[in-house]
Amino acid sequence: MAKSKKKSVAQKKSSGIPMYAIGIGIAVIAAILVLLAPNSVSLNPEFEITKSDVIASNLNAKDMTFFGAKLGDTRDSVIKNLGKPDYAKAYSGYVENLEYSTKFDMADVGLLFHLENGIVTSIVVKQPFNKYLQGDTMIDWTKDEMLQRFGSADSAEVQYPFKIYTYNDRGIKFIIDRKEQNGWVFFL
Numbered sequence: 001m002a003k004s005k006k007k008s009v010a011q012k013k014s015s016g017i018p019m020y021a022i023g024i025g026i027a028v029i030a031a032i033l034v035l036l037a038p039n040s041v042s043l044n045p046e047f048e049i050t051k052s053d054v055i056a057s058n059l060n061a062k063d064m065t066f067f068g069a070k071l072g073d074t075r076d077s078v079i080k081n082l083g084k085p086d087y088a089k090a091y092s093g094y095v096e097n098l099e100y101s102t103k104f105d106m107a108d109v110g111l112l113f114h115l116e117n118g119i120v121t122s123i124v125v126k127q128p129f130n131k132y133l134q135g136d137t138m139i140d141w142t143k144d145e146m147l148q149r150f151g152s153a154d155s156a157e158v159q160y161p162f163k164i165y166t167y168n169d170r171g172i173k174f175i176i177d178r179k180e181q182n183g184w185v186f187f188l
Contacts, residue, residue, distance in 0.1 A: 046070065049125075053135030061171030061186035066111060066123055071171070071188050073120045078113050085113075094118075101128065122187040124175075141181040146174050 046065045047054050054064050062071055068081035078098055079085070085098040087109075098113040100106075110129030114122040127139045146165065147153075153165035153174075162182060165174040173185035 049134075049137060050132040051134065053137050055136040055172075058170075060169075061123075062188065064186060066125075069113065069120070069123075071120050071123065071186065075115055075118050075120075078115075078120060082111075104129075104132070106131075122185050124183060124185050126183040137184075139181050139183055141174065143174075143176050143179045143181075146176070146181065 046063055047057065047059055048065045048068075050067065052059075064070065066082075069078045073081075075096070075098070082100060083103060086101045086103050087099040088096060089099070090096045094117050096115045096118075098115065099109045100111040101109045104110065106128035108126070108128045110126050110132075112124040112126070113120050114124065125133070125139065130138050130140070133139070141149075143163075150165075150167055154168045155166045157164050157166075161177060163176045164185070165176065167173070171187050173187065174181060175183040175185065
């Protein structure tokens, strides 16, 4: 046995490439791949919104999944993960909404995937989806609680009858109806 160990050490020396150089080469290649594909490679693990309190965890919307579907997915990927939507509505040719309700035992639309050019750019979560949400992710915030917890929004716009508060750093919008939360929008 001692002979075979000596032989393998001798073989390593004869290859001419030090082991640390190979390790550095692999690290450089991995770094280049991450830099070349920033939208497809997340440095954070993904969190399933139906199993994690993603709001309390201070996660960014890009790191959340919804029954396996996520922001940046294609239309086909959403349907593969969630099945055929209860309703699909196409707008100006390149914009489409995939709406889920009865498929997940909800009387009204509770989950909506907004696609532009076939890619999910935002996901709207409404109160009927609450049965699948955890902790602070549940839709039951007041406007005052939201402002106290998250501070001033980056922007606030009125889309009658709603007011929408946007927090760009998290990729989250609060939909407020009067003084109560009506839903979330998670966006790229």
